[in-house]
Amino acid sequence: SGNPFGLSEISHYGTMQRVGGKAAGFINKKFFHPSSFRNQEKLWKAQTAHAVEMRKQADMEKRRDEERQVEELRKQMYLAGQAKSTDLLSFLPSSEAASSQRSGRTYEQAKSVEEMRRRKALLKQDRAAAQEAGEAGEDCEEAA
Structure with a gap:
């Protein structure tokens, strides 16, 4: 049966069945044993x-x-x-933070860009108002 030690009468060759309580108990306590x-x-x-x-x-x-x-x-x-x-x-996602993160910006960067746009719009309005006031002043001088 391929048993090199001539123990063909033992059918459980290579296992720890019925070999003895001490041997099985000993091997079971080893760190590598699956049981x-x-x-x-x-x-x-x-x-x-x-x-x-x-x-x-x-x-x-x-x-x-x-x-x-x-x-x-x-x-x-x-x-x-x-x-x-x-x-x-x-x-x-519809929030500003989520939309800015999709474009690769952080929330703070998106806020600063929005603030910059707001300030540019205010400056543009101030310039337009000053230009209109200047034109109105020239019209008054021509009439006089």
Whole structure:
């Protein structure tokens, strides 16, 4: 039977079955043995962590599929003329922070750009008002 030691009458060659309580107890206490309590605990923890991770991945994949279906439905409704263009974009974040992050800017940078635009508009209005006042002053001098 391929047994090099001539122990063909022992059918469980190579296993720890019925060899003796002391030998099995001794090997079970070794850190590398799969039936040691510590290794069984490690295996159980790894299996439960893997199951939790797989459950989370399945949940995320399900959520992504639902979002894709909703997006496709909104797109079809928009193309059919049943929805507004704002409905098509309603799934996107609408806050300033989210829109600026999509363009690669931080919230502070977006705020500073908005403030700069506001100040330029105020300067433009002031210049236009000053120019109108200057033209009105010239008209008064010509009339006199």
